[in-house]
Each structure stands twice: as structure tokens, then as C-alpha cells.
Amino acid sequence: MPPAIRTDDLVKEYGDVRALDGLSLSVPQGSFFGLLGPNGAGKTTFINTLVGLVRKTSGTAEVFGHDVEADYRDARDAIGLAPQEFNVDRFFPIREVLMHKAGYHGVGEDEAADRAAEALETVGLGGKAETRFDWLSGGMKRRFMLARAMVTDPDLLILDEPTAGVDVELRHDLWDVIRDLNDDGTTILLTTHYIEEAERLCDQVAIIDSGRKVTVATPDDLTERGTDLVTLTLDAAPTGTPAISADGIDSVAVDGSTVTLRANSGSEAVPIAVRQLEAAGHRVHDVDVSRTSLEDVFVDITRTGGDATDGSGGSVDPDTGDDGDAESPEVTL
Amino acid sequence: MSVVSRGLQSLTRREILRFVRRPYNTFLPPFITNILYFSVFGVILGDRISDIGGVPYIQFILPGLVVLGAVSNAFENASFSIFHGRWNEYIHEALTSPLAYWEMVVAYVVSSALRGILIGILIAGIGAAFTPVRTLANPFYAVAFLGVITTLFAAFGVIGGLVAEDFDHLTVLNQFILRPLVFFGGVFYSLDALSGVARTASYLNPMVYMVNGVRYGVIGVSDIQPDTSLVVLSGLTVAVLVVDVWLFKRGYGLTD
Numbered sequence: 001m002p003p004a005i006r007t008d009d010l011v012k013e014y015g016d017v018r019a020l021d022g023l024s025l026s027v028p029q030g031s032f033f034g035l036l037g038p039n040g041a042g043k044t045t046f047i048n049t050l051v052g053l054v055r056k057t058s059g060t061a062e063v064f065g066h067d068v069e070a071d072y073r074d075a076r077d078a079i080g081l082a083p084q085e086f087n088v089d090r091f092f093p094i095r096e097v098l099m100h101k102a103g104y105h106g107v108g109e110d111e112a113a114d115r116a117a118e119a120l121e122t123v124g125l126g127g128k129a130e131t132r133f134d135w136l137s138g139g140m141k142r143r144f145m146l147a148r149a150m151v152t153d154p155d156l157l158i159l160d161e162p163t164a165g166v167d168v169e170l171r172h173d174l175w176d177v178i179r180d181l182n183d184d185g186t187t188i189l190l191t192t193h194y195i196e197e198a199e200r201l202c203d204q205v206a207i208i209d210s211g212r213k214v215t216v217a218t219p220d221d222l223t224e225r226g227t228d229l230v231t232l233t234l235d236a237a238p239t240g241t242p243a244i245s246a247d248g249i250d251s252v253a254v255d256g257s258t259v260t261l262r263a264n265s266g267s268e269a270v271p272i273a274v275r276q277l278e279a280a281g282h283r284v285h286d287v288d289v290s291r292t293s294l295e296d297v298f299v300d301i302t303r304t305g306g307d308a309t310d311g312s313g314g315s316v317d318p319d320t321g322d323d324g325d326a327e328s329p330e331v332t333l
Numbered sequence: 334m335s336v337v338s339r340g341l342q343s344l345t346r347r348e349i350l351r352f353v354r355r356p357y358n359t360f361l362p363p364f365i366t367n368i369l370y371f372s373v374f375g376v377i378l379g380d381r382i383s384d385i386g387g388v389p390y391i392q393f394i395l396p397g398l399v400v401l402g403a404v405s406n407a408f409e410n411a412s413f414s415i416f417h418g419r420w421n422e423y424i425h426e427a428l429t430s431p432l433a434y435w436e437m438v439v440a441y442v443v444s445s446a447l448r449g450i451l452i453g454i455l456i457a458g459i460g461a462a463f464t465p466v467r468t469l470a471n472p473f474y475a476v477a478f479l480g481v482i483t484t485l486f487a488a489f490g491v492i493g494g495l496v497a498e499d500f501d502h503l504t505v506l507n508q509f510i511l512r513p514l515v516f517f518g519g520v521f522y523s524l525d526a527l528s529g530v531a532r533t534a535s536y537l538n539p540m541v542y543m544v545n546g547v548r549y550g551v552i553g554v555s556d557i558q559p560d561t562s563l564v565v566l567s568g569l570t571v572a573v574l575v576v577d578v579w580l581f582k583r584g585y586g587l588t589d
């Protein structure tokens with residue numbers, strides 16, 4: 001069974017910009033796969049290579065084993081895409097836009113009408129069927145993109161920031177819709193800047209930066225890799241930094257009567273730290289552990305250009321993250 | 334299964350509905366323009382211009398005006414539809430579907446040629462109201478020429494829609510290339526009116542062959558032997574269609 005997506009050493013150059021820099025990625029069939037990375041990482045470029053909107057410079061890309069150039073018709077037939085930028089036919093009401101799209105994929109007229117109605121209903125746009133796309137609100141437009149991606153009943157659903165600008169309640173509804181599709185066997189490729197979304201939905205995420213793969217892991221594995229922050233409040237300010245050492249404790253800092261530790265696992269570090277502090281004559285008065293979120297890990301990884309990389313991350317140039325935009329702390333999340 | 338896939342049918346249908354659903358944009362402008370042409374050139378000036386090849390001037394220009402309307406509409410429809418789809422990126426709906434490249438081209442060309450033919454028929458109808466042309470002299474040629482030239486210009490329109498970078502380019506293509514070709518293409522005069530270089534140069538203008546072909550079909554008068562024209566024009570059409578498919582395959586103007 002070929003993977004839903006397999007790319008090998010994929011390169012895309014726009015003049016001097018290397019938007020994809022030898023990206024090799026494999027998305028297993030049936031998975032819910034997250035593609036994360038800061039702005040300009042190459043996520044949209046990657047997706048567009050699969051559907052034929054971007055011509056790759058070199059490398060190979062296959063969708064369910066179909067080469068995206070040689071077998072472009074089979075590859076495209078398998079994909080339903082909800083793109084980041086709106087690109088909807090403005091001449092027709094949205095119901096007909098869906099029928100046309102289904103028709104291009106070979107779906108007969110009656111069946112296309114049924115599917116269009118169903119897709120609109122699913123995303124909560126049943127009442128807007130005869131409206132033109134331009135007259136929908138921003139969030140409705142987003143939802144329509146999902147309806148259009150679903151209407152061809154794809155084996156691979158690609159969602160490029162599907163919930164940007166959608167209100168909280170509807171976002172949860174959309175998650176349910178997407179999860180149901182995944183449960184029924186549809187492979188999902190999701191890009192998002194809402195890390196929480198990836199954490200909740202995806203069973204695997206790839207983090208890419210500057211067109212390269214930084215790491216591929218489950219969200220849990222990634223969070224594990226981050227360091228927790230342990231804050232201990234003492235009765236009195238110690239003179240100097242107290243000595244606390246154990247495997248898994250990275251650093252100790254003191255500020256007045258507050259001692260902070262960075263540790264691989266906060267819950268393991270707390271008893272050790274308390275014991276060592278009390279042995280040194282301090283009294284611990286309050287303890288707080290803040291676990292790293294996937295968000296922290298993400299910021300960390302994309303800022304340092306892959307310090308948190310494991311072996312599967314492939315060749316990562318340690319310099320990539322050290323300069324330019326990747327250093328900006330305000331990675332849009 | 335038929336040769337015409339469901340996908341091809343859908344895109345063709347979409348393209349046809351796009352102009353049929355907007356009748357005021359599609360049919361009203363050529364309707365008004367041609368009433369003006371027939372009134373001014375046919376009725377007001379026509380009486381002062383002597384018969385050409387034994388035909389009254391108004392009847393002489395009728396086929397020319399049909400060609401003018403048919404080819405410019407075929408060209409404009411294809412170029413506008415493709416360009417507008419690129420501009421607003423909704424052409425991606427078709428591009429990311431499993432349609433073969435040749436099917437995409439056929440859908441744009443067939444729908445645009447159809448629009449050209451409909452406008453041609455509309456203009457012929459207006460002409461018939463001004464002057465008594467009631468039957469076609471050579472129906473086969475009338476139909477064949479109209480079919481070939483609208484297809485040819487729709488195919489040119491595809492190229493125009495792919496290479497244009499903004500709306501002004503479309504206007505430029507129309508005003509500076511299409512219009513001069515048409516006006517020097519013998520719509521309003523017979524080649525007999527020309528001599529020397531002007532006459533020789535006219536034989537390089539493909540429009541001359543089209544106008545004369547349709548004229549032969551409608552009123553049985555032509556400056557040029559129609560069979561050769563038909564063959565040459567058909568060959569040219571096939572060549573331009575091949576270029577269209579090649580451009581789609583390359584993603585020219587369509588992909589990054």
C-alpha cells in the first residue's frame with residue numbers, strides 16, 4: 001500500500017528563493033497528518049506541488065503512488081484541496097460551484113447535486129446555497145472551502161489553514177467534520193498556525209522550516225522533548241544559587257526567594273529539588289510546574305533551526321534558524 | 334463510455350452558462366453595434382456605393398460583419414474567461430481536477446467558438462432585416478467557414494488569456510491586433526479595390542480568406558478560391574490548438 005503522499009528530495013526554487021529545499025516526506029494512508037512551520041516555511045508550496053499549481057524544480061512527488069506529473073490525472077483525482085487563498089468561481093452561486101467541481105471529477109449531474117447539498121449542509125451553509133461566494137462572510141468563505149474540498153469525496157483531504165478566521169464554536173464543528181472523515185478512512189493533511197488544533201487532531205506532525213524537514217513525530221513525542229519549568233518559592237532568599245543537580249535538570253536560577261529550574265520532566269524534578277533544598281537548610285514554601293506546550297516546543301524548534309531534532313529529522317543545517325525571519329520570537333501561531 | 338467525459342462536459346457547460354446567463358453582456362453589445370454598422374454603411378452610405386461583383390454593397394458587407402462579430406467574440410470569450418479565471422485564481426478549480434490538458438483546451442475553445450457562432454447568427458439575422466438575403470448561396474461553405482474561423486480565434490484567444498498579465502493586455506490584443514486584421518481583411522471592400530503592394534499584402538492576412546470564404550457561402554461571391562482557404566485555415570486551427578494544449582501542459586501562465 002503506497003503512502004498517501006511521498007516526496008523525495010523535493011526542490012522548488014522561485015528565482016533565488018528555495019521554497020522547498022530537498023523535502024522528503026511520507027504521509028501514511030489513513031493518517032491525520034499535520035504540517036507545521038512558520039510563515040514562509042514552504043507549506044503551501046509543498047501542497048501546490050501535489051495538485052499541479054506549482055511546478056517542482058527537481059525531486060519526485062507521488063500521491064497514492066501516482067507521480068504528480070506523469071500520472072497527474074490520477075493524482076489530482078485523489079485530492080480534495082481547501083487552499084489558503086480563496087479561489088472560488090465568482091460567476092455562479094456556491095451550490096453550482098460545487099456541482100461543477102464534482103463534475104470536473106467525473107461525478108454525474110444528479111449525484112453532483114446531492115453531494116453539493118450535503119457538503120453545504122455539513123459546513124452549515126445550507127441556507128446560502130444560492131448565494132455567490134463574494135457575498136459570504138469571511139468565516140463562511142473558509143467553511144465553503146472545506147465543502148468544496150469534500151464534494152469530490154477525496155481519498156486525501158488537504159487543508160491549508162482551514163480554520164483561520166472561523167469562530168470558536170464553528171471551529172469545533174469543523175474539527176468534528178474533519179475527524180469523522182478521517183475515521184472513515186480519508187487521509188488528512190492539515191497545515192495550521194493554531195498549534196492546539198494540530199495537537200488535538202493530528203496523529204503525526206512534521207515541522208518544516210525554510211523548505212526543509214526539521215522533524216516528524218507524534219504531538220506527544222514532541223511535547224516530551226520540551227523542557228518543563230519548575231518554580232520553587234523559598235521562605236527566605238538564599239545567598240547565592242543553591243546547588244541542585246540530578247539527571248534531567250538543565251539549569252537552576254534564582255531571583256530573590258524564587259528558584260527556577262528547567263527540567264526534562266517537571267514531576268520528576270520536584271521531589272529531587274525539594275529534598276536537596278531542604279537538605280541545604282532551605283524551606284520550600286510553594287511549588288509550581290509549568291509543562292511545555294507543543295507551542296513552546298514548536299517555537300523552540302523553529303527558532304533554533306532544529307536543536308530538538310532527533311535522528312529522523314534528516315540533514316538539518318544548524319545555521320538555517322540562526323538568522324533572518326526565523327529568529328523572530330513572534331512566530332504567528 | 335463516450336469520448337466526451339463527464340469532466341469535459343462539466344467544464345464546457347460551465348463555460349457556456351457563463352455567457353448565456355448574462356445575455357445583456359453577451360448579446361446586447363453586438364446587437365447594437367451591428368444595427369449601427371448596417372444603418373450607416375449599408376443604408377446611408379450603401380446607396381452611394383456601387384454594386385460589387387453584381388451585389389448591392391449592404392449585401393456585400395453582411396458576411397464581413399458576420400465574420401467580424403463571430404471571430405472577435407470567440408477570441409474575447411476565450412481570452413477573457415481564462416484571464417479572469419487566472420486573475421481570481423478560480424481556474425484552479427479546473428486545473429486541480431483530473432481533466433486532461435486537452436480536455437481543458439477543448440472546453441474553452443468549444444464554448445468560445447459557440448459564442449462566436451451565436452453572435453454570427455445574430456448578426457446575419459440583423460442583416461436579413463436590412464436587406465433581403467433569404468437563402469445561403471453555398472450552405473456547406475457558410476457553415477464550414479464559420480465553424481473553422483470561430484474555432485481558430487477561440488484557440489488564439491486561449492493563448493491571449495494565458496499570456497496576458499493584466500486587463501489592459503486583453504484590450505491591446507483586441508484593439509491593436511484583431512481590429513486591424515479585421516478591417517484590412519476585406520470586410521468593407523473587395524480586393525479589386527486594391528492594387529500593387531496593398532493587394533499582395535492582403536493575401537498575407539488570414540482574415541481575407543475567412544471573410545471571402547464566408548462571403549462565398551452566404552452570397553456566392555469571393556475574391557479567392559474557397560477550397561484552398563478552407564484547407565489552409567483548418568490546418569492553421571489544428572496548429573494553434575496544438576500550441577494551446579502544449580501551453581496548458583507546460584502550465585504557462587497557470588502555475589508558479
Ligand SMILES: Nc1ncnc2c1ncn2[C@@H]1O[C@H](COP(=O)(O)OP(=O)(O)OP(=O)(O)O)[C@@H](O)[C@H]1O
Pocket residue numbers: 014017018019037038039040041042043044045046084589
Ligand atoms: N509565487 C511565488 N513567487 C515567488 N516566491 C514565492 C511564491 N510563492 C511562495 N514564494 C516564497 O516561497 C516561500 C514559501 O512560501 P509558502 O507560501 O510555501 O510558505 P507557507 O509555509 O505556506 O507560509 P504561510 O504560513 O505564511 O502560509 C516564501 O519565501 C515565499 O515568499
Ligand SMILES: [Mg+2]
Pocket residue numbers: 043044045084160
Ligand atoms: Mg501557506
